[in-house]
Amino acid sequence: MEDLFSQHQQTITLTKDKGELSCYPDWLNSSESGRFFQLLSKELAWNTETLLMAGKTIQSPRLVAWYGDEGKIYRYSGTSYKALPWHPGLQEIKSKLTSEFNAPINSVLTNLYRNGKDSVGWHADSERELGKQPIIFSLSLGASRYFDYRLKGKSNSKQRIELHAGTLLIMRGDFQQFWEHQVPKQLKITEPRINLTFRFINS
Ligand SMILES: O=C(O)CCC(=O)C(=O)O
Numbered sequence: 001m002e003d004l005f006s007q008h009q010q011t012i013t014l015t016k017d018k019g020e021l022s023c024y025p026d027w028l029n030s031s032e033s034g035r036f037f038q039l040l041s042k043e044l045a046w047n048t049e050t051l052l053m054a055g056k057t058i059q060s061p062r063l064v065a066w067y068g069d070e071g072k073i074y075r076y077s078g079t080s081y082k083a084l085p086w087h088p089g090l091q092e093i094k095s096k097l098t099s100e101f102n103a104p105i106n107s108v109l110t111n112l113y114r115n116g117k118d119s120v121g122w123h124a125d126s127e128r129e130l131g132k133q134p135i136i137f138s139l140s141l142g143a144s145r146y147f148d149y150r151l152k153g154k155s156n157s158k159q160r161i162e163l164h165a166g167t168l169l170i171m172r173g174d175f176q177q178f179w180e181h182q183v184p185k186q187l188k189i190t191e192p193r194i195n196l197t198f199r200f201i202n203s
């Protein structure tokens with residue numbers, strides 16, 4: 001089978017060990033990423049997510065919204081979310097991804113980090129409905145933020161990259177089995193960032 005990524009000369013492979021993480025800087029140019037940021041920050045159904053932590057429920061330190069094909073259900077941290085119908089802006093990005101990478105996508109989890117106080121803690125995208133070797137396309141818009149990743153259980157393996165507006169990050173193969181990732185707080189950042197994680201779920 002032809003490698004999905006062989007045609008993308010500008011893809012930077014960050015790790016091929018225990019799954020693959022690759023990065024495609026400037027996948028969208030600045031006018032496209034600016035247009036999508038404006039549109040999606042205004043029009044998506046942003047809400048806090050309820051997380052179950054050590055038996056207590058807390059509100060996520062970021063806003064999220066969940067879109068996808070009809071009937072798709074996403075279970076996360078003790079709560080089920082029914083996908084909202086595709087927003088035209090998300091549909092447009094999804095079409096560009098499916099035509100360039102020939103990958104199946106049926107949903108997208110969207111995150112809005114209102115400023116540097118918002119974050120997502122260490123986790124892997126390993127919910128059962130994603131399957132064992134999910135391919136996840138993660139597009140960043142708005143403010144630049146750090147993205148850290150480390151081998152599970154090995155805090156000294158931490159690596160850091162910075163994700164800028166228009167950067168596409170692709171996680172695939174065994175990446176979610178062996179690695180975890182986070183977007184740490186960066187208290188000096190006052191500007192918002194949107195991250196879109198396009199996925200294929202079997203549920
Ligand atoms: O904001 C990011 O870059 C990562 C978001 C993330 O890890 C997730 O939605 O699972």
Ligand SMILES: [Mn+2]
Nearest residue numbers: 123124125181
């Ligand atoms: Mn994630």
